[in-house]
Amino acid sequence: MKPKINNAMAFCCSQPAVIRKPPTVICYICGREYGTHSISIHEPQCLKKWHIENDQLPKHLRRPVPVKPAVRSIGAKGYYDLDALNESAWQSAQNQLVPCDICGRTFLPDRLIVHQRSCKPKTPKENTPSFSGKISRTKPLSDL
Numbered sequence: 001m002k003p004k005i006n007n008a009m010a011f012c013c014s015q016p017a018v019i020r021k022p023p024t025v026i027c028y029i030c031g032r033e034y035g036t037h038s039i040s041i042h043e044p045q046c047l048k049k050w051h052i053e054n055d056q057l058p059k060h061l062r063r064p065v066p067v068k069p070a071v072r073s074i075g076a077k078g079y080y081d082l083d084a085l086n087e088s089a090w091q092s093a094q095n096q097l098v099p100c101d102i103c104g105r106t107f108l109p110d111r112l113i114v115h116q117r118s119c120k121p122k123t124p125k126e127n128t129p130s131f132s133g134k135i136s137r138t139k140p141l142s143d144l
């Protein structure tokens with residue numbers, strides 16, 4: 001009979017896996033996340049696309065050209081505060097959304113056009129329950 005080898009020792013002292021999230025940058029035009037390298041490729045393309053899309057929109061839905069947010073706060077370690085940059089980029093992307101004048105939800109203009117085909121204004125309910133409280137009868141005043 002061969003002695004069984006206990007394998008449990010092999011898993012001892014293994015380092016906790018540090019999940020390092022690769023730094024991502026949010027595109028200030030479309031609000032999507034990209035890697036620090038691909039953002040520089042994406043941005044000019046995205047802006048080009050933005051212009052094409054914007055030109056196709058009806059005049060009242062056209063938006064001002066998005067401005068790249070500038071974050072000057074540099075962390076102690078000498079690199080840009082990516083969170084702050086992403087936050088303002090995200091905000092900038094949100095500004096690209098146009099609110100539906102019927103329901104108030106925000107959409108990208110091309111989505112809004114599609115949405116408004118099916119968006120119907122809420123019909124106010126007419127049957128508001130008329131609540132008539134109990135009529136409290138005042139006691140007939142007795143002459144003093």
Ligand SMILES: [Zn+2]
Nearest residue numbers: 027029030046
């Ligand atoms: Zn983009």
Ligand SMILES: [Zn+2]
Nearest residue numbers: 100102103119
């Ligand atoms: Zn709507």
